[in-house]
Each structure stands twice: as C-alpha cells, then as structure tokens.
Amino acid sequence: MKEKKKTVNTDAQVKEKxxxxxxxKSIKRKQKIILSACILLLVAALAAGGIxxxxxxxxxxxxxxxxxxxxxxxxxxxxxxxxxSTGMTEEEYELDFLETQLLVEESYLAIGDMVEKGTKAFxxxxxxxxxxxxxxxxxxxxxxxxxxxGLIDYEQNKLDADSTYQTAAxxxxxxxxEYDSSLEQSKADVEDLKQQVEDAxxxxxxxxxxxxTDYYYSYYNIEELKEVYYDNFSFLMDLYERWDIEGLNDQxxxxxxxxxxxxxxxxxxxxxxxxxxxxxxxxGTGGMLSGGMSGSGKAGGSSSEADKLTVYDMMDELVTKNGxxxxxxMDNYEKDTAMAIASLxxxxxxxxxxQAQLQEAELTYEKQVITSKVDYDSTIADSENAESVYDTAxxxxxxxxxxxxxxxxxxxxxxxxxxxxxGDGYFYTQSAGTIVMNRVREGSYLGTEDILLAYSxxxxxTVAASVDQANIASVNVGDSAxxxxxxxxxxxxxxxxxxxxxxxxxxxxxxxxxxxELSGDISSLESNLTSYVYLGMSEEQMEQMQERNASNAxxxxxxxNSTGGMQNGDTPNxxxxxxxxxxxxxxxSDVNTQRMxxxxxxxxxxxxx
Numbered sequence: 026m027k028e029k030k031k032t033v034n035t036d037a038q039v040k041e042k043x044x045x046x047x048x049x050k051s052i053k054r055k056q057k058i059i060l061s062a063c064i065l066l067l068v069a070a071l072a073a074g075g076i077x078x079x080x081x082x083x084x085x086x087x088x089x090x091x092x093x094x095x096x097x098x099x100x101x102x103x104x105x106x107x108x109x110s111t112g113m114t115e116e117e118y119e120l121d122f123l124e125t126q127l128l129v130e131e132s133y134l135a136i137g138d139m140v141e142k143g144t145k146a147f148x149x150x151x152x153x154x155x156x157x158x159x160x161x162x163x164x165x166x167x168x169x170x171x172x173x174x175g176l177i178d179y180e181q182n183k184l185d186a187d188s189t190y191q192t193a194a195x196x197x198x199x200x201x202x203e204y205d206s207s208l209e210q211s212k213a214d215v216e217d218l219k220q221q222v223e224d225a226x227x228x229x230x231x232x233x234x235x236x237x238t239d240y241y242y243s244y245y246n247i248e249e250l251k252e253v254y255y256d257n258f259s260f261l262m263d264l265y266e267r268w269d270i271e272g273l274n275d276q277x278x279x280x281x282x283x284x285x286x287x288x289x290x291x292x293x294x295x296x297x298x299x300x301x302x303x304x305x306x307x308x309g310t311g312g313m314l315s316g317g318m319s320g321s322g323k324a325g326g327s328s329s330e331a332d333k334l335t336v337y338d339m340m341d342e343l344v345t346k347n348g349x350x351x352x353x354x355m356d357n358y359e360k361d362t363a364m365a366i367a368s369l370x371x372x373x374x375x376x377x378x379x380q381a382q383l384q385e386a387e388l389t390y391e392k393q394v395i396t397s398k399v400d401y402d403s404t405i406a407d408s409e410n411a412e413s414v415y416d417t418a419x420x421x422x423x424x425x426x427x428x429x430x431x432x433x434x435x436x437x438x439x440x441x442x443x444x445x446x447x448g449d450g451y452f453y454t455q456s457a458g459t460i461v462m463n464r465v466r467e468g469s470y471l472g473t474e475d476i477l478l479a480y481s482x483x484x485x486x487t488v489a490a491s492v493d494q495a496n497i498a499s500v501n502v503g504d505s506a507x508x509x510x511x512x513x514x515x516x517x518x519x520x521x522x523x524x525x526x527x528x529x530x531x532x533x534x535x536x537x538x539x540x541x542e543l544s545g546d547i548s549s550l551e552s553n554l555t556s557y558v559y560l561g562m563s564e565e566q567m568e569q570m571q572e573r574n575a576s577n578a579x580x581x582x583x584x585x586n587s588t589g590g591m592q593n594g595d596t597p598n599x600x601x602x603x604x605x606x607x608x609x610x611x612x613x614s615d616v617n618t619q620r621m622x623x624x625x626x627x628x629x630x631x632x633x634x
Contacts, residue, residue, distance in 0.1 A: 107490035112482030186418035
C-alpha cells in the first residue's frame, strides 16, 4: 500500500515538472518575440531620427539661403532683421508739451473690446482739465506779451543799430542834436516822476516803520500807565477787603466826616496817626499802612476807623485818576495808530500811482525815442559799409522777433491740439478695431509714453527691424524699404517711425527700432515672422532685387539633389524599383512648399510602407 501511494506521488510530480517546463518554454518564446520587436522599433526610431535630422538641417540651410544676396548694390544699403506684426493702429500721447498732470477719472476700454471710431476711451478729471486749460491759456497770454515786448525791444535795438548807421552820415551832428532836443521834455518828465517816486517811497517806509514797530505804544507810555493803574487798583481792592470798607460805610454812612468830632479830644498820638495816613495817601501806596492806629478807649477806635476811611477815599481818588490817565493814553494811542495805518495805506496808494505814472512816462519816452529816431534816420545819408552793417543787424532782429512769433503760434497750436484731443475731458478712439493694448488706468496720471491705446488691424502689417547705430542716421521716416519673408515672399514697404531710444541693453552693440509698413498682398502674413529689411535702395535696385530673388526661387525649386539620388524632373515617389517613395520620404528639395517637421509631397507612400 505504501509503495502504491509513493508511485502516485511520483507521477504527480512528473506531471507538474512537465507543466512547469512547458510554461517556461512559452515564456522564453514570448520574451524573444518582445525583444525582437523592441530591437526593430529601436532601429526604426534611429532611422527616423536620422531622416528628421537631415531634413531639419537641410531646411535650415535652405531657409538661411533665403536671405537675399546684397553684393553689387553698394555701401548705402542698410540691412536689418526683425519680426512682423499684424496691423496695429496706435493712439499716441500728443500732449508732451503739457506740464499739468492729467488724472484719469474713468477708463472705459479693456483688451479685447471691439470699438468704433469716436468711442470714448477714458475721461480725465474736471480739475486737471481746468488746470491744463489754464496752463495752455496762460502760455498763450505769456507768449503774446513776450511778442509785444519783443516788438518794443526790436524797435529799441533797431534804434541802436540806426545810431551806429547814422554816425557815418554827413548830417549826423545836426540830426543828433534834433534827436536830443525832441527827447528833452519827455526825459525831464521821467526824471521828475522818478524823484516823486523816491519821495513817496521814503514816506511809505516811514509809515511802515511806525506801524510795524508800534511806535505810539511807547510814545504814550502805555505800558507804564497800565502798570501803575493796575498796581494801585489791586492795592485799593486789598484795603477794601482788609479794612472792611463796606462795613465801615454801613456804620458811618456820612463817611469820615461823621467821625471828625469824636476825635477832637484825642491825644497827640491820634493826631500823628491821621497825619501819617494822609501823608501815605498823598505819597503813594508805599507807606500807607505805616501810620499807627494807636489810642485808648472809644475815642481812639473812632479815630482809627476815620483814618481808614480817609486813606481809602484818597486811594480811590488816586486810582480813578490813574485810570483816566491810562484811558486817555490808550485813546490817543489807538487814534494815532489808526491814523498811521490810514496814512500808510494812502502812502502805498500814492506810491503805486506814481510808479504807474513813471511807467507811462517811460513808455511815452520810448515812443518818443522811436519817433525821433525815425526822423533822425531820414536825415542821414547812407554809405555802403554802414548800410551793410545796419542790414545785418536788422536781419538778426527780424529773426529774433520771428522766433517770438513762432513761440506765440506754437502756444496757440498747443491749445488747439489739446482742445481737439481732450477739449470736453474725454479721449475718443480715432478708428475702429479690437483693443490689444491699453496703458491708461483709472485713478492714475497720463504718462509721457508714446502709445496710450492700440487696436488690431489685419489690413496692415509692419516689421519692427533693429538697425545698427552706425546706420541709423541714414534712415528717415518715409524711406522705401524692401522686405524678404522666408516662405512667404518679398514685399515693398515704407518707414513709418524711428524710435529715438535704443532698443538694446548692450553698450557695445547699440540698435534702434525702425518700423516698416508693408504694401501689396499681405493677407497671408501673420505675426512673429522673421523678416529681412533693406533700406536705402533706389527703385532700380529694388527691381534688380526682385529679379534676382525670382531667379533664385526658380533655381531652388528646380534643384534635383536629394538624399536618395533624385534627378531633375523626378518626383519624390519615382523610384525605379517601386521603393523610391519610401527612401525619399520627407527629403524633397522643394523647401518652399513645406514647413519644419512636415513630410514633402509624395511621402505618403513611404508612410504606408
């Protein structure tokens, strides 16, 4: 029984081992299949990478070759490169002449908004609008006044030139005497008024000193009288409280006289007390309390109370007198001070009147000088040399006067531009489009940046080219340009702006941005296309460039040199063994009809394989 059981176990183990061996063989077979597939994929990837690398390098070389050859066009042609930008209409800040900062109260537009011509873009505050208008209007007034003053200076300086010119004349001495005589009276009037102005100035200064130094306050001893009055009044009030004057007046309604009889029998001490009190009252407050209040019995007490009332009454009279003197001094002080202030105002008015009269007299004198000089000029004979000097001087004066006139007209033009731009406080769009840039922020001030708003406009395309510092001086707004854009074609254009600020951070390689607007069929162009710009070419040179590029384009399209040995006239799929399409897939020399990473025509056959 045991052996039978063992035999069964051995058979099971054998079957299990066979099963495991079969499974292992199956796993190895699958691993081999997977490994083979991976190797095939790796080979395919390496082949594809090589083909892709070849295409990229070939296309890159072909694109580099698209830049036109400028040999033979001379040294005046400026070459630059840049990127395209599809149409943009810019609203520029044209108020750089304005010093007032304009506060943006409201901003209505955001990037992506569609606007029509005349749409409100933003509003400036009423306060800054008013301040800006006042600034420009004041500028107009100032330039007008400057021009008028320039006319006076012009005539005066012209007279100086005339004086030099007349010295060479035959009748110069006679004309000079006549000229001096005609000016004597006007000049005398001016000198007389100058003296009057000087006297009026002295009087004005005198009254000014009186008012500013408070002269009459010390003149009437206001401080001393005030101090004496208040000191005596304080002392009187002290006696009133200390001696109970109110009680004594109630006790002796008739005053000190009612007590005079009671004191007739007093001894000499009481008499001395009264005498001392009287002496103290007449001499001030210093010894008023030094009198004795001695005595015995009722008679002595009555005498002391009488002395108190007498002293108080005398002191009261003294305080009253001090108050009257103080009040009188104050009245005189206030009256004279008010008179001095009034006199100061009058002196000031008189001084201003005399100064105005002096200015009028000086103007009259200057007019008389002009009139007399004209007469003087008419009596002097000309000489060639003197006349030449005179003409040169007058020409210079004319130029200076014309410059003042230009300033006046510029100020008026600035005011007109402001009225047209922000006259009602609102800035309006000048054309329709989609907002692509908005530098205006609510609550901020308008800066001096060139562009405030920009709208997209697909009907225009520009190129922002970087021109070297050495060549920028030869480029001007309005110049014609020739632009080459790889894979798109060649275009003519016009320089529309030159940024005066360098666009590069390097100090060794300084460049400036020149914007060129393209013409012709630009519907296929888009933004950020690499472009080559040629400036300074004549029309004949531009025609030659077009012919040369046309020839180069024909030569490139007919070049049959391909990686698979393709001959001229062969198509990419024309391999003799039927596999040519696969070998040459994606390597066609027709780079003008394909983009980076795309298969050339005929590559579909290779992909099918």
